Amino acid sequence: MEPIATYRVQLTPDFAFAEVVGILDHLSDLGVSHLYLSPILQAMPGSTHGYDWCPPARIDAGLGGLDGFRLLRAHAQAVGIGVILDIVPNHLGIADARHNPWWADVLRNGADSAYAHYFDLHLNFGDGALCLPWLGADGDLTALRLDDDGCLRLHDRVLTTAEGTAAPGDDPLAVLARQHYRLVPFDSMQIGYRRFLAVNDLAALRQEIVDVFDATHGWLTELAADDLFDGVRVDHLDGLTDPVGYCARLRRVIGDRLFYVEKGLSVGERLDPALVVDGTTGYDTLRIIEGAYTAASGTIELSETSQRMTGVSGDGDDLTARAKDLKHVTLIDLFSDRVRRTTELFAAAAPDVPVHNIQQAVTTLICDARLARPDYPSLVDDVVASIDRIAEANPTMADALDALEFTFTHRDHAPGAIARLGEAVAAVNAKAMEDIGYHRTGRLVSNNELGCSPLVPSVNRTEFHGHQADRARDWPLSMNALSTHDTKRSEDVRARIAVIAQTPQRWSVLVMTLWRVVPPPNDRTAYFLLQNVVGVWPQGDVPDSALRDRLAAYARKAMREAGLISSWTAVDDDAEHAMLAWLESLYMGPAATLISNFVDIIADAGRDEAIARKVLSLLLPGVGDIYQGTQWWDDSLTDPDNRRPVDYTQSLDHPKTRAIITALAVRRRTPTAFGRDSGYTDIMSKGTNSTHVVGFSRDVDGEARVVVLAVRLAHTFRTVEAREEAVVPLPPGLWRDAETGADHSEQATASTILGSRPFAILELL
Secondary structure (H helix, E strand, O other): OOOOEEEEEOOEOOEOHHHHHOOHHHHHHHOOOEEEEOOOEOEOOOOOOOOOEOOOOOEOHHHOHHHHHHHHHHHHHHOOOEEEEEEOOOEEEOOEHHHOHHHHHHHHHHHHOOOHHHEOEOOOOOOOOEEEEEEOOOOOOOOEEEOOOOOEEEOOEEEOOOOOOOOOOOOHHHHHHOOOEEEEEOOOOOOOEOEEOOEEEEEEEOOOOHHHHHHHHHHHHHHHHOOOOOEEEEOOHHHOOOHHHHHHHHHHHHOOOEEEEOOOOOOOOOOOOOOOOOEEOOHHHHHHHHHHOOOHHHHHHHHHHHHHHHOOOOOHHHHHHHHHHHHHHHHHHHOHHHHHHHHHHHHHHOOOOOHHHHHHHHHHHHHHOOOOOOOOHHHHHHHHHHHHHHHHHOHHHHHHHHHHHHHHHOOOOOHHHHHHHHHHHHHHHHHHHHHHHHHOOOOOHHHOOOOOOOOOOOOOHHHHHHHHHHHHHHOOOOEEEOOOOOOOEOHHHHHHHHHHHHOHHHHHHHHHHHHHHOOOOOHHHHHHHHHHHHHHOOOOOOOOHHHHHHHHHHHHHHHHHHOOOOOOOOOOHHHHHHHHHHHHHOOOHHHHHHHHHHHHHHHHHHHHHHHHHHHHHHHOOOEEEEEOOOOOOOOOEOOOHHHOOOOOOOOOOOHHHHHHHHHHHHHHHOHHHOOOOOEEEEOOOEOOOHHHEEEEEEEEOOEEEEEEEEEOOHHHOOOHHHHHOOEEEEEEEEEEEOOOOOEEEEEEEHHHHHOOOOEEEEEEO
16 A cells, blocks of 8 residues: 555563554554554563564564564554564674574684674684673773573673583683683774674674575565565665665565665765665655754854853854764774774775775775765765865875775775775764764754754755655655654654744843853753753643653763763763752752743744644655654653653544644545655745745646645744735635635635644645
């Protein structure tokens, strides 16, 4: 079936297949067409997300196993809902080798393991052992012990041992010395396996090898043969060595089912047409919508406020200057294995160029890259332009850069080298920018989101509508996401925070006053955290104990991700406690009154915009994706906060829920206006307040069939008088409002069509 909208569910032992069956009627009432499941394979014990699956690949018994999945599939089909699976080809879990026989065999047998080629191993350190960077910087091994099963244990990690190397009572250090692996400090730069980003407990797989692909996708082939799913979502496509080849192989397995890839795209970058997929999981549309709802003039003022309060403006020039340094530090500190392997491959392809020159060129290109992953076929010209730009600034690298350019323009010369570099760029971008950088930059944190770029906080009408027209033509079934299990903040929290850019002077007053009333221990960290506090602050109230606990957990994670006053590898308890005490001081007395008053000013506009954004995500070209619970107000922050259980007993009589039901009902009534062959035409309002209305039609054979109008920058566009100053020229015909039943034709003011609502959907009679 052609998709209408997807609904993402996070499975857990407490919310397994049987529990999902219980919400199918609710999803049907919403109007969604596809249930979109988190990973369903058996994962490491205690996993709360499923991305650390372990072989052999089989459906998790704790979720209901194959029989439970079959039953869910049957119930979903009975109510007309398809099933999309989230698959994880890039990596698997290795924390406890007892639950991963492939990894256990590698630990026992080293390079001689029958599974060694499944993993991206690098055994060139010292004695050729597999180096595991699982120790602290001091290399302390006092926690290592030998259990009764002959396994070595280091805190929560369990390592199997080679046959005959461990006996009861043996000294753990002596047993360790007999193994094919070594435990090394995390910062030793001796990393013996490619990881998912810098996560030590997730080891990357070599999907470019046929028997690895077959071993990891046999379960999916069996489900396809029994027609037990309708589409897949591929996790972290850019982590694979050969994304294009992988997608071609997977397409042969799943046939013509829906095929989505989690894929980052930089500003201006487009999905490579060589990928035989239906589109991305929607971060590209998230950026466009977020940009349309971020006031450009306000961000300029916010840069000044940020500079005054923290010493860091967070504007484009500031971020560009910091980005290269941050990428370089991240590359050297966390991904030295990527540099080493990439350099080796390029050096082998250019033996006449000194290796140190190659390494310098590789490092510079990785840190300079402005693309999410530069080795896709359609991006050759962009890569050559980047290399030429680097060469102009660094003439001493000319020979090495020439070698890199030759390799990129002659793709058969050394395909492994460009694939390695591409994967390294993706890893460094994700870690340096999205994980570290987005927690260090606080000008407007609603821009610090997956798919978005604080460098380019706003988009204009031309870019917005151009993106949608291209999407309707090239990727009409691509996902449109606003919240996912990976987003840093929920769509509703971002919508409220974005309103700060519409009230920059009030924000400046709030911050300066708070700094006098409750001076923070660290200005930069406090400025970042305060926006998140404002984003979740309950309107007309103060945070209760549960929300305070959630904010404290979020603040602790944010501080460690940023690495400014504390970090995951060097926790500063005093700094963290001081900042958490400052947060507590905001919840009482004058500080709480100041924040509550500010939230009262922006909250209504934030909710209007949250609804408007939701409607856009469901009716713009593509397929709207609803993350669990976001059919109601959702104040979630980053994971694991956004994986909390959802209360499905909440009423459907809710402004956001009603908007979803209305939008999806229109899609179902006029499917050809939203499907593969549908069209898109922008509708430009007129008048002094015209920029406050996003308008477009969805077309069939060049004729408008549905008109969508959504309010933007709502803070000053909530009164009748303001809306009278925006006139909407409607396409020919008589148009009926899907919610009110009112009829309109020719042209009308936004006040006439919208009333006080944040959106209107009109259908051609």
